[in-house]
Amino acid sequence: MELVGGIAVGLKRLFGRVELDGFENLPVSGPAIVAVNHTTIADVPVVLGAFHRAGLHPSVPCEGMGCGSEHGHVRFLASSLVFRSRMIGPLARHAGMIEIGWRWSGPAALRSAREALARGEIVGIYPEGDVSATDDGSPRRFRFGVGRLALDSGAPVIPVAHHDARVIGSGSTARSLGGALTAVVRRPTVRLRAGRPIRPEEFAGCSIREVVDMVQDRVTEVWRSLATTSGGPDGPGAVRPPRRTNPAL
Template identity: 30%
Template sequence: MGASMSRLREWRPRTPPLPDDLARLVKPDDPEWFAREMAIAAAPPWWFWRFMLRNFSWLVSIFGRVEVTGGIPEELRRGPLLFAANHIGDFDPFVIAVALHKVGVLPRIMATGGIMEAPIAGPLLERTGGIRVERGTELARHAVRVTEVALVQGGHVVAYPEGRVGLTPDGWPERGRTGMARMALGLGVPVIPVSQWGAHEVLQYGNDWGKLRTVLRAIVRRPALRVHVGPPVKLDDLQMGRVGDANRARYRITAAITRGLVPLRAGERDRPAWLDPTRPTTAVAAYPGGVVPDDVP
């Protein structure tokens, strides 16, 4: 039994070969997963990931009604894209993956290191192109390098500018960090805002038996899982390295996400209809109440 569990924990899907030019970037003191993620980022999307999204996206609908608005021009789908999404709960990566597949792209999703360490699910997420983010550690820079490789290869990467599940009392997005903005400016990659609402009702924030309770509740109630894919954020007047531009880009990205979120929260503008008692409310929204001024710099 112990040997079987050990094999299960160590199982990995087959990794594509790492190109020689990228192999030179992997140092002996890098974590063992770094070379794998670089190889996956440089390779075309995994056939099994395409298969799952094409044939089993309906599984997400067991937990709620997926409603997608907006879209992506066909000419943009052929090149690299950075998707900036508000992070509202542990279930929302699944909703976003299904929503983006509906509008014609195959997403690679940035995820916390803890999820990537889970048996079976972690290796599968990694093989689909998931990018490990070790927040608050020196290893966080590895996520930037993997993301850059994926984008150079024309990948579609989903990132959360807030850097975590949002903790504002009213559920509106936090100000976020400048990391994604700097990457977009540095590589000249279009940023597509993705606004979402409803996925927070499927899995509570706290890691206890309450997660199972909220899952069962969602199966019975089937809340609306709304996603809006907005137009690219205007960043062409900004430059990487120019003082203040990364900060301006950050505010524009958050403003675009917030604007797209307003119609998804009809009737819930002041406060969420479903409140999660396990979620801390220690942060401040960038635009409280979803009110975005017209003069965002």
Template identity: 30%
Template sequence: MPRRRIGFWYRFAAVICKPPLVVLIKRDWRGMENIPAEGGFITAVNHNSHIDPFAYAHFQYNTGRVPRFLAKSGLFKKGFVGAAMRGTGQIPVYRESTDALSAFRAAIDAVERGECVAFYPEGTLTRDPDGWPMTGKTGAARVALQTRCPVIPVAQWGANEILPPYARKPRLLPRKTHRVLAGPPVDLDRFYDREMTPELLKEATEAIMAAITRQLEEIRGEKAPATPYDPRRERVEQRRKTRAQTRGADPRQNRVRGGRTAPDGRAAAREEGLGS
């Protein structure tokens, strides 16, 4: 399987981005030998800062295998930024539209062309209060099982100390260290040649997230919580609390129009994609 050349736009972006990254951030990079030298593959990376895509791309650029990130489609329409996104081969994600599946197809095509596709399986910045990986979404597992490409779990820590999740201002001093640890491929053999059901994808995703978490435990020198933070369950619990508070304030809210009982927690869970 071929290996894609880095290309003009990626080299141009490196000329612009590498100098400030080198000046502002110390580096502790490990596991580069686990990045495949040839062929298509996926990297599955934890996400704890708005700037960690730049810091992580710096790491992987130095391996000679540049990543293709899945990014919001709006970024591709912003002048020079959009030109750079298109030129470097990033993959637009069209959320809430008829083109929503195009990113999935593009990711498969990129892997089959011998490229690296970088996934943030959490789908957004972690909301875990201690910065640990959350439960993951199934996109990376789906592409991996369909293409049978290697999935390299990558943990990173340090960009979040410069710009914490949802913070507005960076903390540049004292100079922080960006730590990256790329592990060996996740063993997904037990999921091959089976029907790609939601349950199978969930199990494969849990295996990928567990591998990322183990890498982060090694970086941080501490154990992660036994149960990953699940933002969907958090939303369900918040809805329950809100309804309970509303009912406590006004007993008439226990019933809705037509005399039917207000939906219970199981209905709310189904709305959030939990359970059956």
């Protein structure tokens, strides 16, 4: 088990319950882009842990037995603030995350992500860019990076949404960590769902703004499907994603 995936799985179990749905839509081979909504730093272990359990490990490709068929790997774009953290920075590097900093470093990060996609890898992105969540947790306006990556690579985009990791902790880093500590006792439930892929032919010939809006609409659609239901298909507290082979994108 990769280090970061194992830690994320442990934290996910510690913080509460996670209900998973639609994870057969996640690929185990690329190129592919996974776009996830972002409301709190507390959603990171939930997302990474759920992906790992579903066979999409947060790390660079291992090229070992079953890599790309029985399991896959995803490399997320992450803020420079993550890399500067003494605690989290080494884990981000170990997971092969792609650093994205201030405005002038954005093109370099996108170039690294495009190169990863060109090698047939899977790239994860939080298109909102930060965690200044709306009151109801609905996805905020997406930035252009996800559209640029989709157009440049011609890779499918898999929309993923959770509702709502803020029950674990939200706000500042200190408040989020404080909430996470109480979550060990409260045992809140977070619902996470992967929607059907947006195929390259759906955005062929579109402008970058149109692609970004398309991805936002699909992530929001997945989020809304969770916000208007009372639970996942496996019942309260479900934590096991379906076992599956590599789905066709």
